[in-house]
Amino acid sequence: MNPNPEQFMNTRKRTEAVALPTAADYLIASRQCELKNLQYFLQMGKLVQSISNLVHGLQRERGASNVFLGSAGQKFASERASMASDVDRRVSEFRQALSEVHGELTDYPASSHLLNRIASALHDLEGLEGLRDRIELQSIPAEAATQRFSQLIHHLITVVFEAADTVVDPSIAGLLVAMVHLMNGKEYCGQERAAGSAGFSCGRFDDALSQRMMHLVEAQERCFEVFVSFADEDSRLLWQSLRAHPREVEIERLRQRAWSVGRYKTMDPELADRWFALMTERIDDLKMVEDSVEGCFHACCVERFAEARESLDHQETLLASLDREDRTSQPVLVLCDSGREAGAPAGDAWASDGVSQQFGRSIFDLVQEQTRRLQQMNDELQSAKEALDDRKTQEKAVLLLMESRGLDNDQAHRVLRKLAMDQGRKLPEVARALVSMADVLK
Amino acid sequence: MNPNPEQFMNTRKRTEAVALPTAADYLIASRQCELKNLQYFLQMGKLVQSISNLVHGLQRERGASNVFLGSAGQKFASERASMASDVDRRVSEFRQALSEVHGELTDYPASSHLLNRIASALHDLEGLEGLRDRIELQSIPAEAATQRFSQLIHHLITVVFEAADTVVDPSIAGLLVAMVHLMNGKEYCGQERAAGSAGFSCGRFDDALSQRMMHLVEAQERCFEVFVSFADEDSRLLWQSLRAHPREVEIERLRQRAWSVGRYKTMDPELADRWFALMTERIDDLKMVEDSVEGCFHACCVERFAEARESLDHQETLLASLDREDRTSQPVLVLCDSGREAGAPAGDAWASDGVSQQFGRSIFDLVQEQTRRLQQMNDELQSAKEALDDRKTQEKAVLLLMESRGLDNDQAHRVLRKLAMDQGRKLPEVARALVSMADVLK
Numbered sequence: 001m002n003p004n005p006e007q008f009m010n011t012r013k014r015t016e017a018v019a020l021p022t023a024a025d026y027l028i029a030s031r032q033c034e035l036k037n038l039q040y041f042l043q044m045g046k047l048v049q050s051i052s053n054l055v056h057g058l059q060r061e062r063g064a065s066n067v068f069l070g071s072a073g074q075k076f077a078s079e080r081a082s083m084a085s086d087v088d089r090r091v092s093e094f095r096q097a098l099s100e101v102h103g104e105l106t107d108y109p110a111s112s113h114l115l116n117r118i119a120s121a122l123h124d125l126e127g128l129e130g131l132r133d134r135i136e137l138q139s140i141p142a143e144a145a146t147q148r149f150s151q152l153i154h155h156l157i158t159v160v161f162e163a164a165d166t167v168v169d170p171s172i173a174g175l176l177v178a179m180v181h182l183m184n185g186k187e188y189c190g191q192e193r194a195a196g197s198a199g200f201s202c203g204r205f206d207d208a209l210s211q212r213m214m215h216l217v218e219a220q221e222r223c224f225e226v227f228v229s230f231a232d233e234d235s236r237l238l239w240q241s242l243r244a245h246p247r248e249v250e251i252e253r254l255r256q257r258a259w260s261v262g263r264y265k266t267m268d269p270e271l272a273d274r275w276f277a278l279m280t281e282r283i284d285d286l287k288m289v290e291d292s293v294e295g296c297f298h299a300c301c302v303e304r305f306a307e308a309r310e311s312l313d314h315q316e317t318l319l320a321s322l323d324r325e326d327r328t329s330q331p332v333l334v335l336c337d338s339g340r341e342a343g344a345p346a347g348d349a350w351a352s353d354g355v356s357q358q359f360g361r362s363i364f365d366l367v368q369e370q371t372r373r374l375q376q377m378n379d380e381l382q383s384a385k386e387a388l389d390d391r392k393t394q395e396k397a398v399l400l401l402m403e404s405r406g407l408d409n410d411q412a413h414r415v416l417r418k419l420a421m422d423q424g425r426k427l428p429e430v431a432r433a434l435v436s437m438a439d440v441l442k
Numbered sequence: 443m444n445p446n447p448e449q450f451m452n453t454r455k456r457t458e459a460v461a462l463p464t465a466a467d468y469l470i471a472s473r474q475c476e477l478k479n480l481q482y483f484l485q486m487g488k489l490v491q492s493i494s495n496l497v498h499g500l501q502r503e504r505g506a507s508n509v510f511l512g513s514a515g516q517k518f519a520s521e522r523a524s525m526a527s528d529v530d531r532r533v534s535e536f537r538q539a540l541s542e543v544h545g546e547l548t549d550y551p552a553s554s555h556l557l558n559r560i561a562s563a564l565h566d567l568e569g570l571e572g573l574r575d576r577i578e579l580q581s582i583p584a585e586a587a588t589q590r591f592s593q594l595i596h597h598l599i600t601v602v603f604e605a606a607d608t609v610v611d612p613s614i615a616g617l618l619v620a621m622v623h624l625m626n627g628k629e630y631c632g633q634e635r636a637a638g639s640a641g642f643s644c645g646r647f648d649d650a651l652s653q654r655m656m657h658l659v660e661a662q663e664r665c666f667e668v669f670v671s672f673a674d675e676d677s678r679l680l681w682q683s684l685r686a687h688p689r690e691v692e693i694e695r696l697r698q699r700a701w702s703v704g705r706y707k708t709m710d711p712e713l714a715d716r717w718f719a720l721m722t723e724r725i726d727d728l729k730m731v732e733d734s735v736e737g738c739f740h741a742c743c744v745e746r747f748a749e750a751r752e753s754l755d756h757q758e759t760l761l762a763s764l765d766r767e768d769r770t771s772q773p774v775l776v777l778c779d780s781g782r783e784a785g786a787p788a789g790d791a792w793a794s795d796g797v798s799q800q801f802g803r804s805i806f807d808l809v810q811e812q813t814r815r816l817q818q819m820n821d822e823l824q825s826a827k828e829a830l831d832d833r834k835t836q837e838k839a840v841l842l843l844m845e846s847r848g849l850d851n852d853q854a855h856r857v858l859r860k861l862a863m864d865q866g867r868k869l870p871e872v873a874r875a876l877v878s879m880a881d882v883l884k
Contacts, residue, residue: 020537021544023565029548030557037554095462102463106471107549112479112610113820115472116812123465123809168554367565370558378555 024319027367030374031312037168038305040108043101044163045301048179049294050090050097051156055183056287057087058156059190062149063280065135066194069142070201084132091125114162121159124152146194153190157183165388169304170380175297177384178230181391182293185223186286192216193279199258200272208410210259215410217255218417222427226387232300235292242285251278315366322362390428397431400438466761469809472816473754479610480747482550485543486605487740490621492532492539493598494736497625498729499529500598501632504591505722507577508636511584512643526574533567556604563601566594588636595632599625607830611746612822617739619826620672623833624735627665628728634658635721641700642714650852652701657852659697660859664869668829674742677734684727693720757808764804832870839873842880 064080098118105111105118131148134140140148160183164176195213199205205213228236242248254275257267394416401412420430506522540560547553547560573590576582602625606618637655641647647655670678684690696717699709836858843854862872 021540021564023561023568026557026561026564030554030561033548033550033554033557098463106475108475112472112475113816115468115475116809116816119465119468119472119809120813122463122468123805126465364565367558367561371562374555374558 023367024363027370028316030370031315035308035312038301038308040104041167041172042301042305043104045298047097047101048160050094051160052290052294054090054094055153055156057090058149058153059283061087062146063193065145066142066197069135069138069145073138117159117162121155124155150191153187157187170377170384171300173381173384174230175293175300177387178227179293181223181226182290185220185227186283188216188220189283189286196258196275197272200275201269203266203269205258212410213258215413231293232296235289235296238289238292247278247281393428393435394431397434400434465809466805469812470758472812473757477750477754480743480750482546483609483614484743484747485546487743489539489543490602491736492536493602494732496532496536497595497598499532500591500595501725503529504588505635507587508584508639511577511580511587515580559601559604563597566597592633595629599629612819612826613742615823615826616672617735617742619829620669621735623665623668624732627662627669628725630658630662631725631728638700638717639714642717643711645708645711647700654852655700657855673735674738677731677738680731680734689720689723835870835877836873839876842876
């Protein structure tokens with residue numbers, strides 16, 4: 001709250017004792033703002049990586065806990081303990097990354113959403129020890145324990161989602177959109193592993209369970225589609241090789257059996273172990289794709305930062321030379337014409353004006369160039385923002401259906417998909433139409 | 443770039459020596475962020491007011507300069523000088539307001555657009571003295587001088603537009619949207635005064651001039667429509683009484699004469715003085731409406747700030763009491779269930795869990811409440827953001843038509859309006875369709 005123009009003025013190393021900020025100062029400040037934003041996302045990248053790691057650990061612990069509870073404590077007791085201590089390490093790393101980005105986070109007046117999401121995630125983490133105690137004592141049903149882990153993971157992914165929503169640079173935004181959809185898809189995959197394990201262990205799938213599995217497969221596919229359209233080349237290739245892996249065929253076969261077996265027929269419970277192993281491999285491979293996106297995100301931040309830094313230096317040099325001109329040839333008329341900004345057609349009414357026109361044009365050109373650049377970045381940002389908005393709208397539509405029709409999450413997703421299919425429209429479109437009718441539906 | 447969790451921790455006055463930030467800390471930080479944003483807009487309000495004042499002064503100086511140049515220096519020589527010194531005073535106030543909001547502006551990583559707009563405006567202001575010298579020497583045509591003033595005014599209004607684009611609070615955003623559209627409408631009114639003066643002074647209106655006047659009237663009306671839908675009750679009433687003023691009928695009559703007189707018939711040049719006086723009164727009254735919106739904006743910021751402050755204090759008290767509970771009854775299990783966030787239907791699987799459930803629920807409820815509140819604010823913000831986006835899209839469509847079809851600004855507006863009329867669609871809709879076809883058109 002302490003405006004300090006002095007500090008700001010230092011950026012141009014002006015020799016005057018007290019000078020009012022000029023157009024050039026604000027042009028530099030505009031560039032510095034971009035730099036600051038990129039620096040913020042360099043830090044943010046570490047947080048995203050720590051979340052990716054933590055989520056992966058939690059998915060493993062969730063899987064092991066599920067098997068542990070499902071086998072009445074017979075299986076995975078020691079695995080579970082080692083996974084838990086692995087998660088604890090990752091929690092520390094997450095907290096560490098959080099503390100490193102702390103200053104930026106709380107200085108940013110628009111980050112109330114993000115901070116609140118972090119509060120949710122931390123709140124869940126604070127309950128993790130308690131949850132583990134109950135799993136250890138087998139005093140919580142497998143399904144409930146799974147759900148608790150899933151909620152924590154959901155809250156962690158939402159932090160990345162909100163972070164993606166604050167990006168200004170389009171290339172960075174696209175990679176974060178790829179990342180958050182990959183994380184979401186991987187999480188649906190983790191939930192599918194749990195649902196499948198439950199079904200295969202007891203040897204049958206009732207309607208609700210097989211529908212849930214279908215929902216999770218479809219939800220995964222949609223996430224991966226968005227991921228593919230925003231990911232970098234390397235990560236996309238890694239993703240394609242994952243898809244081409246023979247394991248995928250076997251998983252597909254098991255899925256088909258799960259969907260078709262019904263509630264009365266029974267299957268060899270040994271399939272449960274095979275399913276769990278296959279899906280675990282798949283999830284581990286998805287984590288490698290995440291690491292690839294994360295690596296690319298970091299490289300992109302570093303590169304964009306270096307570019308922005310260089311371009312700022314260049315402008316400062318340019319402006320300093322203009323400044324010298326300015327001092328040697330005072331008084332100076334700074335005259336120029338935007339060509340079209342004034343709401344009237346640009347004439348060449350003052351083309352005859354020669355006084356320091358070159359000088360005027362130079363500063364003016366720099367400002368115009370920055371305007372165009374920012375405009376173009378905004379335009380390029382659109383598709384990333386739309387992908388995030390689509391996701392938000394779908395979540396809103398699902399909530400709306402749950403509230404107004406008393407459906408559960410899976411059913412609401414199904415209704416939404418059916419609406420889209422019946423009307424031959426895209427899912428986000430149907431979701432938007434639904435949300436726009438919220439008042440009628442409630 | 444210096445993360446300082448210690449400083450952050452102070453907000454909760456915890457007694458522990460070193461403690462990791464908790465969910466509660468981040469909940470508080472989320473609220474503090476909102477407060478910071480409101481504080482920013484309290485400062486921003488002063489800047490907006492200084493811009494409103496400066497624009498009004500410039501509109502007056504533009505009018506006087508126009509008459510001065512049109513009368514070959516016979517009229518308004520002294521008025522012009524006093525208006526210029528009035529503008530100089532307002533420029534100082536603008537710079538003062540700028541320096542007061544400086545810290546906030548440059549700390550905000552997303553304000554590169556805003557800072558760049560300020561650079562544009564300052565650049566124009568730096569050329570103001572030069573422009574005046576040329577007007578004094580009558581070495582610049584009236585039309586060119588008018589356009590220079592218009593460009594400066596346009597850049598100043600764009601600063602308000604960009605500021606409106608960074609608001610998070612919906613009530614504040616709505617008022618800024620009202621303000622920026624009122625300012626725009628008033629500016630079109632100022633340009634209409636200039637165009638009309640030119641026509642009435644020489645006693646005739648050629649096609650281009652009367653079409654320009656029609657364009658300016660229509661553009662005004664569209665701005666005022668948006669203003670009315672976002673303005674507060676008081677300002678809206680003030681606006682209605684302006685519209686009901688007998689002067690409006692007389693202006694309408696003069697407009698009709700201007701449109702119908704054509705290039706061959708001539709009119710009494712005395713009408714020019716009458717026109718100028720009427721439009722000046724109108725512009726002055728519009729300034730009063732602006733002041734009313736500005737007053738309401740300020741009151742709204744103060745009120746929302748006090749509310750947010752109170753609600754933060756309340757939460758801190760609440761959390762401190764939970765904290766005490768926490769310390770007296772350790773170890774505590776914090777268990778809770780979001781009900782629906784985990785992507786699976788909420789069961790009551792751990793409804794039987796009694797350990798400190800009340801405590802868990804309390805922090806959890808606070809976080810959930812904040813999530814809902816932020817979500818609701820976002821939803822309410824939509825209509826204000828849409829009004830700004832519509833405006834941006836229209837400007838983009840106009841630029842596109844100018845570039846691809848070689849039209850001037852007025853013609854491009856006309857084409858856009860005709861498209862909308864012919865297709866029976868709304869202007870923003872047609873503009874969006876045009877922009878989406880940019881690649882084909884270029």
